[in-house]
Amino acid sequence: MAAPLDVSPVGAESAPEAVTTGLSGLRIEGRSLGQIAWLRLRRDKVAMGSAVFIVFLILVAVLGPLLVQNPDVYHANLINSTLQGPNGAFGGISLAHPLGVEPGTGRDMLARVVDGAWVSLLIGFLSTLVAVVLGVLFGLIAGFFGGWVDTLIARVMDVVLAFPLLVFALALVGVIPQTAFGLSGNKLRITMLVFIIGFFAWPYMGRIIRGQTLSLREREFVDAARSLGARGPYILFRELLPNLWGPILVYATLLIPTNIIFEASLSYLGVGIIPPQPSWGVMLSDAVQNDIFYIDPMYMVIPGMAIFLTVMAFNLFGDGLRDALDPKTT
Amino acid sequence: MKRRKIFGLGALTAAAALTLAACGSSSGTSSTKTSYNEALTSVVDPSTQTGGTLTYDLSNTPDSTDYQNTYYAFMWDFVRLYSMQLMTYESCPGSCGNTLVPDLATGPGVVSDNGLTWTYHIQPNVHFENGDLVTAQDVKYGIERSYAKDVLPNGPNYYQVLLGDSSYPGPYKSSAGLTSITTPNSTTIQFHLTQPFSDFNYVVAIPQSTPVEPSWDTGKYGGANFQLHPESTGPYEFQSYTLNKQIVLVKNPHWDAATDPQAKQLVDKIVMNLNVNQSQIDNNLVSNFADIDAAGTGVQTAAVRDKLLTNPTYHADADNPINGFARFVYLNEQVIPNVHCREAIEYAANKTTLQNAWGGPVVGGAIASTVMPPNITGYQSFDLYNALSKPTGDIAAAKQQLQLCGQPNGFTTGLAYRSDRVQETNAAQALQAALAQVGIKVTLDGYTSGNYYTDFAGDPSYVHTHDLGLNMGGWGADWPDGYGFLDELSNGNTIATGGGNTNISEINDPTINGLFTKAANGSAAGNLAIWPQIDKDIMSQAAILPMVYQKVLLYRNPNVTNVYVDSYYGMYNYAVLGLK
Numbered sequence: 001m002a003a004p005l006d007v008s009p010v011g012a013e014s015a016p017e018a019v020t021t022g023l024s025g026l027r028i029e030g031r032s033l034g035q036i037a038w039l040r041l042r043r044d045k046v047a048m049g050s051a052v053f054i055v056f057l058i059l060v061a062v063l064g065p066l067l068v069q070n071p072d073v074y075h076a077n078l079i080n081s082t083l084q085g086p087n088g089a090f091g092g093i094s095l096a097h098p099l100g101v102e103p104g105t106g107r108d109m110l111a112r113v114v115d116g117a118w119v120s121l122l123i124g125f126l127s128t129l130v131a132v133v134l135g136v137l138f139g140l141i142a143g144f145f146g147g148w149v150d151t152l153i154a155r156v157m158d159v160v161l162a163f164p165l166l167v168f169a170l171a172l173v174g175v176i177p178q179t180a181f182g183l184s185g186n187k188l189r190i191t192m193l194v195f196i197i198g199f200f201a202w203p204y205m206g207r208i209i210r211g212q213t214l215s216l217r218e219r220e221f222v223d224a225a226r227s228l229g230a231r232g233p234y235i236l237f238r239e240l241l242p243n244l245w246g247p248i249l250v251y252a253t254l255l256i257p258t259n260i261i262f263e264a265s266l267s268y269l270g271v272g273i274i275p276p277q278p279s280w281g282v283m284l285s286d287a288v289q290n291d292i293f294y295i296d297p298m299y300m301v302i303p304g305m306a307i308f309l310t311v312m313a314f315n316l317f318g319d320g321l322r323d324a325l326d327p328k329t330t
Numbered sequence: 331m332k333r334r335k336i337f338g339l340g341a342l343t344a345a346a347a348l349t350l351a352a353c354g355s356s357s358g359t360s361s362t363k364t365s366y367n368e369a370l371t372s373v374v375d376p377s378t379q380t381g382g383t384l385t386y387d388l389s390n391t392p393d394s395t396d397y398q399n400t401y402y403a404f405m406w407d408f409v410r411l412y413s414m415q416l417m418t419y420e421s422c423p424g425s426c427g428n429t430l431v432p433d434l435a436t437g438p439g440v441v442s443d444n445g446l447t448w449t450y451h452i453q454p455n456v457h458f459e460n461g462d463l464v465t466a467q468d469v470k471y472g473i474e475r476s477y478a479k480d481v482l483p484n485g486p487n488y489y490q491v492l493l494g495d496s497s498y499p500g501p502y503k504s505s506a507g508l509t510s511i512t513t514p515n516s517t518t519i520q521f522h523l524t525q526p527f528s529d530f531n532y533v534v535a536i537p538q539s540t541p542v543e544p545s546w547d548t549g550k551y552g553g554a555n556f557q558l559h560p561e562s563t564g565p566y567e568f569q570s571y572t573l574n575k576q577i578v579l580v581k582n583p584h585w586d587a588a589t590d591p592q593a594k595q596l597v598d599k600i601v602m603n604l605n606v607n608q609s610q611i612d613n614n615l616v617s618n619f620a621d622i623d624a625a626g627t628g629v630q631t632a633a634v635r636d637k638l639l640t641n642p643t644y645h646a647d648a649d650n651p652i653n654g655f656a657r658f659v660y661l662n663e664q665v666i667p668n669v670h671c672r673e674a675i676e677y678a679a680n681k682t683t684l685q686n687a688w689g690g691p692v693v694g695g696a697i698a699s700t701v702m703p704p705n706i707t708g709y710q711s712f713d714l715y716n717a718l719s720k721p722t723g724d725i726a727a728a729k730q731q732l733q734l735c736g737q738p739n740g741f742t743t744g745l746a747y748r749s750d751r752v753q754e755t756n757a758a759q760a761l762q763a764a765l766a767q768v769g770i771k772v773t774l775d776g777y778t779s780g781n782y783y784t785d786f787a788g789d790p791s792y793v794h795t796h797d798l799g800l801n802m803g804g805w806g807a808d809w810p811d812g813y814g815f816l817d818e819l820s821n822g823n824t825i826a827t828g829g830g831n832t833n834i835s836e837i838n839d840p841t842i843n844g845l846f847t848k849a850a851n852g853s854a855a856g857n858l859a860i861w862p863q864i865d866k867d868i869m870s871q872a873a874i875l876p877m878v879y880q881k882v883l884l885y886r887n888p889n890v891t892n893v894y895v896d897s898y899y900g901m902y903n904y905a906v907l908g909l910k
Contacts, residue, residue: 072763074683076722082639083632084690104686104756185773274749274774276759289752291609294633 037246040324047320050313057310061121064114071115072276075106083295091298102283103296113306116278120310123193124260130198131259132252135205136244140236142206143213154210157203165200169266172196186274193266197259205255208247216240246325253318257311264307280307369649369886369894369902371424375910377891379596382909384890386602386624387611391574396557397537398475399482403806403899404626409537410593410905411579411600412562416450416469416519416534419898421592421906427897428707428810430531433592434464434541434563438531445526445851450534452517457584458543459562466519468541470511474501476538477508481553486808488533494524501544502553526851532809564905565595577602594892596908609634612885616644621887621909626653626901628693628882635693638885649884650692653900654705655806657688657695659745659761659875660834664790665799666743670735672872675800676715678728680764684877685721687756694753695878697721701816701865703879705897708812708861714869717876728768740769743799746787749776754802757877761800772800789829790836801834804880810898812861813849820868821846835873842867 031039041047065071078097079086084104086092091100091109099109142153176192183191216222217240225239266272267281268288275282283303287293293300368374386408394400397409410418418433420426432438434456439448456464476485478500490496493510501507512520521530533539546561547553559568565587566579579600587595602624606614612634614620629635638648659679661672681697688694699717702709716724732738747758755776762772775798777786786792787801807815818824822838825831845864849857868874882900886893889910896903 072759074680074760074763076680076682076686079686081686081690082692083636084686104690105683105760274776275755276762276774286752291632294631295636 037324041320044320044323046316047324050317050320053309053313054317057117057121057313060114061118064117065111068111068114069108071107071111071278073107075101075108078106079103084292085295086298091296091302093298099302100298103292103299109298109302112278112283113280113302116280116283116303117306119190119273119277119279120260120263120281120307123190123197123263124256124314126190126194127197127201127259127263128252128255130194131201131205131255132248134198134202136209136241136248138202139206139209140213140240140244143210144217144232144236144240146214150210153206157206160200160203163200166265169196169200186277189273193263193272197262201255201259201262205248205251208251209244212244212247213240216243250318250322250325253314253321257314257318260307260311260314364646364886364888366645367649367651368646369423369884370651372894373423374886374893375888375891377596377908377910379891379908379910380598382597383599383601384597384622384907384909385620386600386622386904387606387614387620388602388604388624389606389608389611390625391604393484394482394557395568395571395577396482396560397540398472398542399484399557400537401484401486404624404901406537407626407896407899407901407904408602408624409540409560410564411566412560412564412568412582413537413540414456414464414563414590415537415539416452417531417539418535418592419896421896421903423894423897425705425707425897427895427903428705430535431592433535433590434469434539435534439521439534441528441530445528446523448521448523448530450519452519453589454517455586456563456589457586458541458546459567459582459584460546461584462543464541464563465516466513467516468543469519469539470508470513471501471544471547472540472542473511473538474498474508475542475547475556476500478502478553485538486536488536488808489538492523492525492527492530492533493521501547528850528852528854528857529809529811529813531854532811532814535809564590565593566600569599575604577604593905594908596892596906615885615887618887618889621890622902622904622907623885624904626882626884626899628884634885635883638883639692644885647886647888649886649895650881651884651895651897651900652696652703652705652879653806653882654703654810654898655804655880655900656698656701656703657757657804657877657880658701658802659877660787660801660803661873661875662793662799662801662834663836663871663873664794665797668735669871670731671737671741673715674728674731674735674768675765675770676717676872676875677724677731678765678768678770679761679875679877680723681717681721681877683722683760683764684757687760688753688878688880692881693883695880698876698879699869701819701868701874701876702812702861703815705900706807706810706812706815706861708858710862710865712862712866712869714866715872723764723767725767732768732770740765740771742771742773742797744775744797745772745800745802746775746777746782746793746796746798747802748779748782750779758802783831784829787834788826788831790825790827790831793834800875803834811854812857812864813846816861816864816868817846819874820864835868837868837871837873839867839871 078092078101086101086103088094093100097108099113101107102109102112138153142150180188222235222239225235263272264281264284267279268285272281273279280303284300287300364374392400392405393402397413414434416433416435417430420429420431434452435450436453439450441448452466452469458464473489475482476489477498481502495508495510498504498508510522541563542561547556551559558571562582565582565585567582569578569580571577581595581598585595609631611620611623612629612631615623616634616637629638638644661675666672685691685694685697697717699713713719732740745758745761747754749755758774762774765772787803805819818832820833820837820842822843824833825836825838842864845860849860891908891910892906893902
């Protein structure tokens with residue numbers, strides 16, 4: 001039986017704050033919580049790799065369309081006239097078309113994947129923003145005021161969470177007119193998608209914020225502020241909100257990939273973006289039509305990989321961020 | 331959600347097909363050598379051998395098995411197994427299949443001098459499946475049933491229009507009967523038209539003229555339930571019909587081959603399985619689990635298409651007919667009033683990319699240069715806009731037309747299409763890309779297919795207010811001659827203002843209208859010269875941009891005998907098939 005009270009000065013106890021390892025020789029100085037989190041994050045190779053990839057993706061989405069060829073130009077000579085698949089192996093990969101060409105049209109796959117990136121990222125980011133704003137606002141109010149306000153908001157969240165959102169989104173996107181709110185075409189579609197996806201994602205954020213607020217509002221610093229005469233809004237936004245940035249940031253990062261997948265599935269079901277604007281979900285949906293992936297598997301693999309890598313990068317970065325900000329929950 | 335399920339099943343059945351391919355091919359190569367497209371021009375494996383069970387698969391369900399209540403092309407083909415009409419199409423391969431021959435009648439209709447009365451004499455010795463003799467009154471009752479649109483809504487409305495009595499509510503609500511159809515005796519039936527109509531023989535070839543005994547159309551199998559066991563006059567009768575699942579036909583003992591030479595009674599039993607997954611059907615066909623895909627629209631899954639086109643064993647048993655359906659872009663003459671602007675679109679369109687959008691030259695269709703497809707009686711080939719000589723588009727000619735139209739830098743117009751149909755969406759993009767080359771900027775306006783013709787492309791006021799100069803659509807004829815194909819597309823009197831418009835280009839040309847009037851008063855033979863003239867008139871005012879004459883890739887199961895493509899339907903003639 002091992003000694004129950006082993007007090008030898010080895011193991012974790014010798015370095016109570018793991019943050020200092022690798023910094024020996026440097027002057028010991030006081031660090032803020034933010035600095036500590038940043039150090040932890042920087043040391044997480046997976047998270048940093050994901051971050052680099054996300055930055056790369058954003059650059060591709062913004063600058064890529066200027067660098068690749070026109071995604072809407074047809075190359076009928078590059079496809080097989082009877083079966084409509086690309087000529088050549090691996091979906092017609094060649095120097096001129098590094099990711100091959102689209103079956104049926106011969107449009108350049110690299111150009112279409114790159115041109116589809118901004119759609120996924122824009123919808124992913126903006127719908128997350130909508131969800132975060134709504135979720136934080138209602139979560140704070142519900143958690144802080146409690147009572148019937150809390151009951152009301154919590155039940156609304158339950159209703160939204162229980163809603164068959166895919167069916168609802170399909171119906172809603174199906175009936176939107178060609179022009180509305182002074183917008184038309186893809187601008188209108190993207191706006192609608194952003195608000196629909198955002199509207200269905202906010203309760204997740206709202207519940208987490210509500211829970212955190214419930215525990216924070218009993219803390220001494222809130223009591224102190226209150227005894228000094230601070231009122232509701234001041235406490236909410238000056239005392240509570242700064243302490244919630246950690247969970248907000250983490251769950252926002254984890255919400256982005258969910259929303260990207262939701263956009264892809266809506267596009268896959270034919271209610272997303274208007275052609276010829278490519279989107280990863282639309283490309284996947286085309287590949288599955290009439291089992292075209294049998295004759296050209298690459299047509300499914302390439303947009304599938306794009307979605308997969310993007311979603312994985314955001315997820316891993318979100319995990320890393322959570323570890324850095326809140327090591328207890330790991 | 332649903333698509334995902336199909337995708338899963340597709341992968342599963344593909345695996346099954348791989349493992350079963352060996353037994354499929356061994357049983358299929360027992361007889362004489364066949365060749366690709368052989369069934370287009372000749373009968374493959376002619377045989378009088380009887381016995382066996384012929385299996386059809388269908389990916390959905392028929393609109394109705396009631397011959398007075400169906401408008402699906404494959405059902406018009408299939409009902410010949412259990413029904414006879416006054417006239418029908420001759421059972422023979424090639425263009426001969428467009429010939430009308432008497433079926434229940436003893437000869438083609440005799441028209442009165444003023445062109446208003448058509449008289450048919452029916453064969454005196456045809457029996458129903460219960461042994462009763464078929465009379466002219468039964469034919470009249472069958473047509474009366476088709477007026478009961480509240481009970482039987484699906485069929486066409488030609489009798490209502492031609493006989494001028496659309497207010498008659500059908501036999502379930504009125505015991506009076508039609509006055510515009512008379513039966514002087516039990517073998518004579520007369521139709522009294524309100525205006526001459528030379529194509530009337532085609533109208534009575536539609537399955538609505540099948541005889542029905544009023545006593546059968548009551549009780550258990552009355553009205554809407556008639557489809558559960560339609561009274562048979564053909565070689566087969568219903569044994570059972572489990573809705574949404576399976577139809578089983580067995581031999582009709584009271585059928586006489588001598589009175590019905592256009593159909594055959596070879597197999598013992600015919601089974602049609604309903605709601606079978608499409609990729610499962612395709613794999614069932616090539617592995618001999620099913621004999622015919624009832625829908626007749628051909629193999630849909632890429633893997634099976636690949637097999638039929640590249641594997642010589644299967645290739646020899648495939649047919650690739652034109653099925654009489656055409657894919658159009660209607661150029662609205664009100665939205666783009668200048669003929670030269672429309673001609674610029676005709677020239678600039680890249681017919682090759684459009685063809686690829688529909689699936690390419692095999693499963694999509696042949697590049698079209700005329701309104702009528704080649705399997706229509708009265709078709710004549712011409713090529714006004716170099717669709718065949720310059721299939722990738724004639725940019726120089728298009729630019730020249732833009733000059734003449736006064737828009738040398740192009741113009742902007744909208745394109746309506748059904749966004750839930752993949753091929754139509756692809757075609758819309760292809761047209762947009764092609765027209766952009768001459769500066770014509772096309773905005774894509776996608777709609778749902780459910781109300782496409784009632785609220786959007788088929789509603790002229792919507793088309794005008796939304797600047798929809800281009801409208802995608804498809805068209806097939808109710809009978810295979812120029813009138814059946816062209817009238818609803820181009821006769822000025824068919825422009826419907828409230829929605830459901832079929833003349834989407836809004837062609838209202840005195841010359842064309844005059845030709846239709848002339849044809850209605852003429853004779854079928856004399857009209858042969860009129861149809862290509864109307865076709866050319868439509869094309870010369872660039873009112874329709876034909877994309878493809880649709881083609882389908884059919885698999886001719888080697889076990890099935892007497893197989894050939896019925897020219898009008900573009901699918902196998904279901905009335906004559908047997909088994910080895």
